[in-house]
Each structure stands twice: as structure tokens, then as C-alpha cells.
Amino acid sequence: MKRKSAHKEFEDNIKKVKDEKPDIGNLSEYEKMIQKNRDEKAAFLESLRMDEVKEGLNEAINNLKPKKPPRKNIKSPKSVLAPQVPTRKSLRLAKVDIDLSEKAVEARALAEAEKEIEKELPPILPFQEAITGENVYADFARDFDDLDFKTPKPFTDYVSCFKKMKIDESKIAKVVNGRITAMALHPMKEKVIVSAGNKYGAIGFWHVNSDSDPYEFRPHLFGVSCMKFNSDSLNQIMSSSYDGTMRCGDMEKKVFNEVFNISDETSCNYFDFISPTTILVCHRNGKVSIVDIRSDSKSADKSHKCHEYSVKTVSVHPVNKNYFVSADMKGFLSLWDLRKLQKKPVIEVHHHRKVITSAFFSPVTGNSILTTSADDSLCLFNSSKLGSALPLDTKVRHNNFTGRWLSTFKATWLPNIDDAFVIGSMEYPRKIEIFNNQLDSIYNFQDEYLGCITSTNVFHPSLPVLAGGNSSGKVDHSERLQKYYSTVLRDVRVRFAPSPTGFLHLGGLRTALFNYLFARKNKGKFILRIEDTDRKRIKPGSVENLNGMLEWTGLIPDESPEKGGPFGPYVQSERLEKYREKTELLLESGAAYRCFCSETRLDILRKEALRTRESRGYDNKCRHLEPSEIEQLLREKKPFTIRFKIPKGPISHNDIVFGPQCYDVLENEGDFIIMKSDGFPTYHFASVVDDHLMEISHVLRGTEWLISTPKHILLHQALGWQPPKFAHLPLLTNSDRSKLSKRQESIGIEHFKEKGYSPIALLNFLAVAGGGFGKQEGCIAYDLNTLCSKFNLEEVNTGSCIVDLRKLDLFNHSYLVQQLSSEQTLSNLIKELRTVLRKKYGERYNKEEKNLSDSYIQKILFCYKDRMHTLNHLTEPDMEYLWTAVDWKDIEEKFISLKIPSSVITNLKNVHNFLFALPESEFNQKDLIPKLKNLSKQLNVPYSSLMRTMRIVLTAQKDGPGIAEIIDMLGRKRCLEKLNFAVEKIENSLNVLNS
DSSP: OOOOOHHHHHHHHHHHHHHHSOOOOOOOHHHHHHHHHHHHHHHHHHHTTHHHHHHHHHHHHHHHSOOOOOOOSOBOOEEOOOOOOOOOOOTTTTTOOOOHHHHHHHHHHHHHHHHHHHHHSTTSSBTGGGGTTOOTTHHHHHTTTSOOOOOOOOOSOHHHHHTTOEEEEEEEEEOSSSOEEEEEEOOOSSSOEEEEEETTSOEEEEETTSSSOOEEEOOOSSOEEEEEEOSSOTTEEEEEETTSEEEEEETTTTEEEEEEEOSSSOOEEEEEEEETTEEEEEETTSEEEEEETTOSSOSOSEEEEOOSSOEEEEEEOSSOTTEEEEEETTSOEEEEEGGGOOSSOSEEEOOOSSOEEEEEEOTTTOOEEEEEETTTEEEEEEOSSTTTOOOEEEEEEOOOOOTTTSOOOOOEEOTTOSSEEEEEOOSSSOOEEEEETTSOEEEEEOOTTOOSOOOEEEEOSSSSEEEEEOTTSEEEEEEOOTTTOOOOOOOOEEEEOOOSSSOOBHHHHHHHHHHHHHHHHTTOEEEEOBOOOOGGGOOTTHHHHHHHHHHHHTOOOSBBTTTBOTTOOOBGGGOHHHHHHHHHHHHHHTSEEEEOOOHHHHHHHHHHHHHHTOOOOOOOGGGGOOHHHHHHHHHTTOOOEEEEOOOSSOEEEEETTTEEEEEOHHHHOOOOEEEOTTSOBOHHHHHHHHHHHTTOOEEEEEGGGGGGHHHHHHHHHHTTOOOOEEEEEOOEEOTTSOBOOTTOGGGBHHHHHHTTOOHHHHHHHHHTTTBOSOSOOSSOOOOHHHHHHHOOGGGBOSSOEEOOHHHHHHHHHHHHHHHTTSHHHHHHHHHHHHHHHHHHHTHHHHHHGGGOOHHHHHHHHHHTTTTOSSGGGGGSGGGGGGTSOOOHHHHHHHHHHHTOOTTHHHHHHHHHHHHHHSOGGGOSHHHHHHHHHHHHHHTTOOHHHHHHHHHHHHHSOSSOSOHHHHHHHHHHHHHHHHHHHHHHHHHHHHHHHHO
């Protein structure tokens, strides 16, 4: 049929409108003009056929909509639905005459129906009846009937649990329909029950350990803002909503009860318990209300205007319940005292530029306040001195921009501990972040099943269980509970893998120590592996030095070249065939290729890079060789290396110490060599192959290897292996911030051994270099077992550490003092000192050894207890007199240089007689000093002159300790022997001169 022209159709429509228009009586000219315009517009719109166009567009849009992928193994909630209210239609708009008598009856029926539905809606409806007559909730509710609710105890070793927690695919469920806005985990240990509230006012319960589906209820009209279980009655869950109500779900009585309904048109944004029966609630109108849930009034006992704008959260101090902190949408943080609520808070700070989405006291002491803000920051305030100040301790940047489609982030403390909190992350790959109380990221939960942002995250108060809720209503449940699931975990296996290119130095020993402590703390294995693939740099004796120093320090490996083990050999040069096999696999898969570039060409590339100041290495020329070209070069027997073909894209990983890392290897570097032309692998390739074949679970090494970690991850991925966890330790530097080097003999471990330092002191000195042991209380030397118990890899610092050897002296002094504290350790220390003396003095010590009893050596050790840093300190030249007979020539030289007259023999004889007559009980410093002064007066000799003569005779030194101290240390017998010896020598000299 031929369509009419637009103009003709328009005229017909005008005529049609006129025909349909009722008679409206006499109109003025102006009214007629208005009516004409209306008619023309109506006719024009009808001629456009907008309804047909609309239908066509709707059909096209529906065809363009992507089809949703099928959901796999995701549990959906069983909704608690209420009868629908009949739709009310306007009779006036329907142009229907009204029969008032009939419609009045209908209106009354509708009103009665609405009242009945209000009665049936939670919170006052029994749980069973809420599911339209079906008793499907009965089994779930029965879980709470026979439980013995007890106050939960915190799990303290949470850090070690993090790495063992994972998400099971079967432990992901859609608990509520729509975005999750609040969550809570029931504190019981017997069963894991998750509760989640959504933006529509629904609350879902999920019994994780049961095969039953989640159950969803709708006790609120608008979104659920906060949910918490009552600590005094754990069968009760409290919930607040943006509809201005609070409800108490009683799981024993199986009812929801309304406990608070604010009369103003405002919302309940958040709440906290003042006591098990008293709740503090904050509102959108800036007020805070105190609610007694036992009251039937459903109103606040007291309200106070705390802020001009909406209060986002409140938090009651865990110890002093009179104080609470509130945060508003303008970035103000306020501290209040419930005993005297006034117009102004006790303290108010304004460190955030935008809305504070949460502010919470630390849960145990309340000494810190943690805030999350839309200005993309996390802050930690010091609240240890309530009422005086809220100083800002730490502030870090954190992406909190969740937009309108996600629930806002709220950094939440881990239950019952003050030193860690959890928060969602906007970063990709998706993760849940854990920070410590210094706002350092200590762990990230990442999993293949964690595919979206979990804005709301809660930890179980007494179990290592984490639940995260996302915007689709799903809950990801991560836990480590062998009671419920059998999870295969990798045993901890770490390795110390030095190259035999020099002696073991401080940096190497620190790496070995941290690997050893980590293995022992986690009941794992400590492996020694020799990485000798760089043949040109090998130094003879390096391996022997390494083994000797590890044995001396007590860091004995469980598997090593000497001990052997199930994954040997433990020397890389003896594992070449294994590397060749893996290289062939990479060549066959296309992940590696042969490079025929000569050293000359590579040298030119290096020089050009230096000239242009570009860091990029190899230009990947041989990556593009044709197969025919490769065959020709092989026939010509051209030497080649094998390079790894770096794939595109950045590599992300989470370093245990340095946190999240991301690096694009291809963007910054060229393809790297994995097999050299001499048939030996490079460090990168050999270490990756060995780490996998030896089942290494964690790689702890120096931070200089952090930049190489993406390469190692790429190699693991190319070979189809799971990379180990990486932790990079901060560098040890010289005082000028230069890196320690094996070429510095002064940092060799053997050097410190020869200097007389104890291995325990050396290990403690290295242990605190970089953190990992919490707050240090002085330089205390702990044994290896204590170091192991104190060690925490997550507390290792990221900054470089200057080696201050003065601290080593303090640690060694601490060790020596400890050794003097018991008979057994003192006996060992005396034996150790005898070894040092024998090595130092040789035959001279052997001649005198009969005079050096254990009691004598013990006396010397206690005399120098506060002054010695090492045992070698006791063998310095001015201490030689303590251990050997003094050479008369040394005494004679001192007499001559000081011009001491020969008449001194008389004074020496008098001193000898004086000491000989002195009882043993008075042979101590305290009694000797006044007696020696009295003797100098009797002899009419200046005290200083007499003391100088005695010092030369007893020690052969001009200067040194006081004479009383020297006599006390040497003892009565040795002093008299030395005086006799001096008198005889002087007399013999005089006789020779007289003759």
C-alpha cells in the first residue's frame, strides 16, 4: 500500500483531531489560537509515528545487549517474599465513572491488606512464617538451638595463617540479591555462619559448612548500613538501616524485633555497642542517639547534635566506654564524652579533605583511631591520651574511589587485636589488603576466584576466616580450617644459594640467618645450594670458607652438598643435564630461541646504550630469524646462546616485604640469556629450575634481586610451574651508603671470628639490621631459639641498613655478660678464653699456664665485665701482664726512660714486705688504696712515684689501671713473685756494676 505524503497525512491528522474534539463552547480569539496550536502539535507528533520508532529501537537495543554468561556453581538465596499489594489505578485517568459506595469498600479492603502485610514483614514475623508457609528455614534455625555460646578468644598467630588461607570455589555464594552493604560473621567456632545485608534492606544468612542454600529476609525498607552480633547474647544480631530503624534478630526465638525507629526523616548510618543492652547510633541529620534495646518505646533515650552534616560512623572506646569518636561527611573527626555532651566535642581534628567513610578505635586498647576517607587516604591517630589530643601518627595514600556502584571502603580492625586491619582494593588483579598499625601493607589476599572488588570484608573473631562481599551479592569465603576442609599446603622449604666467588660476608650471613629462622619457625627445611655457574669468578676455598662459617654460627642446613638430600646434587655445575632438558622444552614451545650475535655486536649495543643513556639491553634481533636462517647458522657451527622470549605485558607480584610490585620486562629490557655458549645456564634460569625441582616454597634474598623477580616469574610461567613466594631483604650498606662487597675483607665473617666476636652476637647484630623482630629493647644477645620465636618476616623493613659495628660491640658485650651469669656458661667462657690466649701468646702462655687457674681467670673476667667487648680485648698489649711473665728488658727500659734511681730497690723490698704481711682477706681494692697511701707516707716517698714504680714492675707499662686494681687482679701470690723477680734483677744489675 502506498504511503500518504507527510503533508497530506498531517492535514488528515488535523481534521481527525478537530472531529474528535468535543464542543467546548464559545472561545475568545486568543483561546482559539492556543487551541489551534495544540491541535497542530498533536497532529504533527502523530504523523511522526513515534510509537513505531520506539518499538523498533527497543527491539534493536535488546538484540545488542550481551548475553549474560551462565553462572557456575553459585548458590542463590531463597527469598522471603511477602504477598503483593494490588496495584492501585487512577479511575480519573481511566475516564471511568466512580461508584462511591463500591469504591469505598474496595479502598477499605486495600488499606486492611496493606496493614496485614506490614504485620507480616520482618521484624515482627516469626522466621518460619516468613517463607510463605514453607518451613525451609527450620534446619538453619535449629543450628542455634543447642549451641553453647561463649565469648570467643582471638586467634593471635594471624600473620602465619594468612598465607595458608584460600578461597574454595564451593565457598562462594550469592547470599543476597544486590550490592552488599554490611556483613557480620557469627563468633561461634563450631559452625561458620555469614550474615550479609544489601542495599534493598534484605539480610541473608549463609551456613558455610552446610550444603543448604543461603536464606534471605527483608527486615528493612532501605539499605542495611551496619550489622553486629550481640557480645552478651550471641544468638542476637543487630542491624541498622537507612530507613531509620534498628532491628534485633533473635535466632533462638526466631523473630525480628524493632528496637528503634527514629521519628525524623533521617537514616541510621552506623551503630556501636556501649554495653550489651545500650547502643550508640549515628544519623544523616548529624545527630547521635543512645538507645536502650530493652525499652518498648522504640525511641532514643538521648540524642545529641554532634555534627552539622551527616555522621558516617561512630565508635565507642573499648576500655573507657564514656568516650566515642564520630566522623562526618565534611572530613571532621570528633571525640566526645558521654558524661558531658556539649555543643563542641572534647577534641576535633580535620586532616581529611573529603568525607570520612569510617573511623574506628583499635579494638583492644583503643590507643589508635583508624580512618578511611574519600580523599584517597588512610590515617592513624594516637588516642592513647584521651581528652588531651588526637595527634596524627601516620597517613598513607589508598585508592578509596569506589564510585556509585560499589559500597564504600571501610578499613576495619581485625577482631581482638590492635596491630592489623583489612580493607578492599581497587587495584587489579583483585585483592583484599591487610595493613599493620604502622599503615604498612603486610599481606594481600589474591586468588583466582577473587574476580571482583570486595568492598565489605570481615574477619572471624576467633578463627582464621575471612569473608568478603561484593556488589552482586556474592560472598567469597576464605579460610584455613582442617576441621571442615582438607587443604593441601606446601611445606616451607627455603634455600641459601651463595656463589663461591669469595668469602662469606655480613650480607650473605644475614640472608642465611633469615632463611634459617623462617624455616625453623614454620617447621620447614633450610637448604644450602652452591650456585657456581659463573665459572670465571669462582675463587678456590670459597666453599670451604662458607661451610666453616655456617657451622661456626650454628646455621646448619638440613640439605646441602655435604649432607646430601632427596633433591640433590646441590651444586649447580653438577646439574647441567637438568637445565638442558628444561631449555629444550622452552625451545620447543617457542618461549626461547637461539641467539647467534657475536660478542663484538653485543659490546657495540652496550656502548650505544651507554652513549644514549638508555637502559634497554639486547635488541631482540635473533628473535626474528627464519627457520632456514637458523639451520644455516647451525650448519656453519656458529656459537650461540639461548635467550628467553619475553612476552608482552607487565608482571605483577606481591613481595612479602616490599608489597605489590609491577614491572613490564619487555618494555624496559631485551630478551635475556638463559643458556650461555659454554653450556652453562645463567643465574636467572638455573635458580628458577632448581627452586622448582627442589620444591622451594619461599625465596628470601637481597633486594638487589627484586628487579629480576618478574623475569623469574615469567620463566616459571613458561615452564608451567607455580612460582614460590618472594621476600626481598633490605641491603646492608657501609656508612657512605655504598653496598657491602665481598672484596671488603673487614666485613668477612672469618674476620669477625678472628677478632673474638661470638657467633651469637654476630647473628643478633644482623638480625636487627632490617627489622623482623618487633620493637628492640637494647642490644640483647638472644640464642637461636629465641631469635626464631621472635622472628616475623612481615615486619622486615624496606629501607637500607647502615652497618654500625659499634652495635656489634654492644651485642658481644651483652653475650659475655650473659655467659658470666651461670656456672656452666662461665666454664665454657673460661675454656674459650684459654683458647684465645694460647693462640695469642703460644709458648709464653704455656709456661705461665700453671699459674692461671680457673678461679684466677674468672676473677679477671669479672673485673673487666663492664669494659670488655670481646675476649680479644683481654689480650691487648696493656693486658699482657695478666697472662704471661713480664720480660725484664721491658721493665729495665721503662726504668731508664723514666730515670728511676737504683735506690728504688729499697722501696720495692718494703712494698714486698708490706704485701707479704697483709692478710688474704684485705687483698682487695677497697682495703688496699688507703693502706698503700699510708705506706708511701711511712717510706717518705711520694704516692704517685711509688705507684709508678710498682706499675712498671708489675705490668711493664707506664700507664694503666690503678695499682690497687692491678694487685687485686694479679692476686697475692703473683704480685709477690713479680716483686721478688724485680728485686733480684735490680740487685744482680747493681752487683755487676759494683764489680
